[in-house]
Amino acid sequence: MNAQTDDITPGARGRFERMHAELRNRICLLDYAPGTRLSEEALAAEFGVSRTPLRRVLARLEGEGLVQSVHGVGTFVTDVEIDELGQTYRLRLELAELTGKLDPVPPGPELMTEFEKLLVRARKLSREADPKPYAQLIMDFFLAAQRLTANEPLREINERLYVRTTRIWLKSIFAARIDLAEEMAVFTREVEDVLAALRIGDLHAASLIQRAHISMSFERMRRGTAG
Amino acid sequence: MNAQTDDITPGARGRFERMHAELRNRICLLDYAPGTRLSEEALAAEFGVSRTPLRRVLARLEGEGLVQSVHGVGTFVTDVEIDELGQTYRLRLELAELTGKLDPVPPGPELMTEFEKLLVRARKLSREADPKPYAQLIMDFFLAAQRLTANEPLREINERLYVRTTRIWLKSIFAARIDLAEEMAVFTREVEDVLAALRIGDLHAASLIQRAHISMSFERMRRGTAG
DNA sequence: GCGACCGATGATGTGCACAACATTCGGGAT
DNA sequence: ATCCCGAATGTTGTGCACATCATCGGTCGC
Structure with a gap:
């Protein structure tokens, strides 16, 4: 969302920022409606990385209150009552x-x-x-x-x-x-x-x-x- | 910091919350002064877990602006100008x-x-x-x-x-x-x-x-x- | 027939080995 | 003496195999 988010920073930090911005956009633009389950494996495959760095992105999104991970069930886009x-x-x-x-x-x-x-x-x-x-x-x-x-x-x-x-x-x-x-x-x-x-x-x-x-x-x- | 932070919730979520609260307290109470380097390996050993879950905690702290990780260098407690x-x-x-x-x-x-x-x-x-x-x-x-x-x-x-x-x-x-x-x-x-x-x-x-x-x-x- | 149990399945969580990266220190050419 | 280059070291980042957990469906006992 910030100006420096969409630039092409190389390295691990850049990858992280790009994946984070992309997923946040998809959530904000309702590509992923509230309640949608996000597959770690599918997203990792899409971004061409393993689950490990993708999980870091999901953890950040969870800290921002956009998703919530439940052990053994899945990570879901949050809804707000x-x-x-x-x-x-x-x-x-x-x-x-x-x-x-x-x-x-x-x-x-x-x-x-x-x-x-x-x-x-x-x-x-x-x-x-x-x-x-x-x-x-x-x-x-x-x-x-x-x-x-x-x-x-x-x-x-x-x-x-x-x-x-x-x-x-x-x-x-x-x-x-x-x-x-x-x-x-x-x-x-x-x-x-x-x-x-x-x-x-x-x-x-x-x-x-x-x-x-x-x-x-x-x-x-x-x-x-x-x- | 919240009330339910210090209870003894079992499972992965509880471990995460406890480690997170503990590290945040140490940072806030100046046990770790701004600029201090936090060793992933040492902290993981202290909490009796591997680096993987500890890194998730550090990622959360980074999202809160309390630490900053630099590839190949270390994760440091942030200072504010x-x-x-x-x-x-x-x-x-x-x-x-x-x-x-x-x-x-x-x-x-x-x-x-x-x-x-x-x-x-x-x-x-x-x-x-x-x-x-x-x-x-x-x-x-x-x-x-x-x-x-x-x-x-x-x-x-x-x-x-x-x-x-x-x-x-x-x-x-x-x-x-x-x-x-x-x-x-x-x-x-x-x-x-x-x-x-x-x-x-x-x-x-x-x-x-x-x-x-x-x-x-x-x-x-x-x-x-x-x- | 019905209910409880349990195994199969698929998800997230964890541990470990290795890759990528930055810094430092030492040796050799100039 | 000085500068530059490279190996060595220590750190975070990544990939993968496995552990743990929740859910669902079938099957056995009643």
């Missing part, structure tokens, strides 16, 4: 606002261009059966917004909570109860509003907008899942 | 206050008793050459304060940031520039004030007091280290 999801979202609300207050970094022209491209992508994205483009767009927007703070620990924590919750939210969205087109319209509006705030240099406002949208999107999910 | 330390402390300030606002849990009589015991320990603790009792007391106070919120993700993140920073702070304290007796007097005052706030049921005030003390203690460390 509604209670903990609510706690996490309430925390993400506050952290989103902090992103605009703690070590804020005014966006340069290239970052502004990136936000504009994200807005174009959001407007173009039509109804799709595959959750992947949605997940990718929303994650790219999240990552772009992360660049508005220089506080590295805050970014790390934000990412940590993001990958644990958004895939669950995305899964709920596609589970049917929620109107997908409306959800994307709301998201497009969020990008527009954040972009407007950034154009006048008000980072705190941008973070408040995101805070509001995180809150509302969770509320929509909660209502859609409950009925 | 002043810049990132400042970022982390600024973040911890905000999170400390959140602990009083997000899912607050009024302390029961047993927790109040624990705080009172901590106050007694703080008052008794005289000048010592060994940092361990100080580290243990401060950590116990931190853990007790964590029980004032039911927000599990917040607690997890608080702990994560705590273990990464407090050992560095403690190391600086014992590096000489800072008056140890005065530092402990300030800490005792913090426990007293938090206890007073809890007695009248004002959890937000308790969190604000802790926020203030985190800020001030970092400032004292910064000044002591800079000169």
Whole structure:
């Protein structure tokens, strides 16, 4: 997810980072839905390594709360129950606002261009059966917004909570109860509003907008899942 | 660090948890100072296992930012430079206050008793050459304060940031520039004030007091280290 | 027929030998 | 004397065989 993740670092460390990033992406983009069993042997064969280094990757993912290994049964992509999801979202609300207050970094022209491209992508994205483009767009927007703070620990924590919750939210969205087109319209509006705030240099406002949208999107999910 | 960490869970999971907790404690209590090299073979022999499961523990610790492994060189206890330390402390300030606002849990009589015991320990603790009792007391106070919120993700993140920073702070304290007796007097005052706030049921005030003390203690460390 | 037991099966966990890598130290050419 | 190269050493990383565990299905006893 970080910038240096996708480069072609040689050696053992590079292999580890690439496998880790790849598996995390698959989990976040719902290639592996919550509950899916991950075969160590199959993944090891796919990446062309033995089980040993792959298991190290899985151990890291387990530390991040994305998978859970059970002796003699398998390693499964974690799911998150509604209670903990609510706690996490309430925390993400506050952290989103902090992103605009703690070590804020005014966006340069290239970052502004990136936000504009994200807005174009959001407007173009039509109804799709595959959750992947949605997940990718929303994650790219999240990552772009992360660049508005220089506080590295805050970014790390934000990412940590993001990958644990958004895939669950995305899964709920596609589970049917929620109107997908409306959800994307709301998201497009969020990008527009954040972009407007950034154009006048008000980072705190941008973070408040995101805070509001995180809150509302969770509320929509909660209502859609409950009925 | 959690309650279920120190129980005697059998099987592979239990061994892992126990080794992990033990090594984390040693790092946090400065048994292994920043920069120390950890020998996989020696630790494996000590715990009576082979290198394989021990390496899994080290991988977890690396994910938590407590150690770093370098191929062909060794795994070393991490140090934190002043810049990132400042970022982390600024973040911890905000999170400390959140602990009083997000899912607050009024302390029961047993927790109040624990705080009172901590106050007694703080008052008794005289000048010592060994940092361990100080580290243990401060950590116990931190853990007790964590029980004032039911927000599990917040607690997890608080702990994560705590273990990464407090050992560095403690190391600086014992590096000489800072008056140890005065530092402990300030800490005792913090426990007293938090206890007073809890007695009248004002959890937000308790969190604000802790926020203030985190800020001030970092400032004292910064000044002591800079000169 | 039904239930309990047990063996087969397939998964993760462990131990060990070896590979890859970085550092260090010593010897030889200049 | 100095610099460079390479072997020796010690470390983490990898591959593989086996141990341990949970699950499932068949079979035996009742």
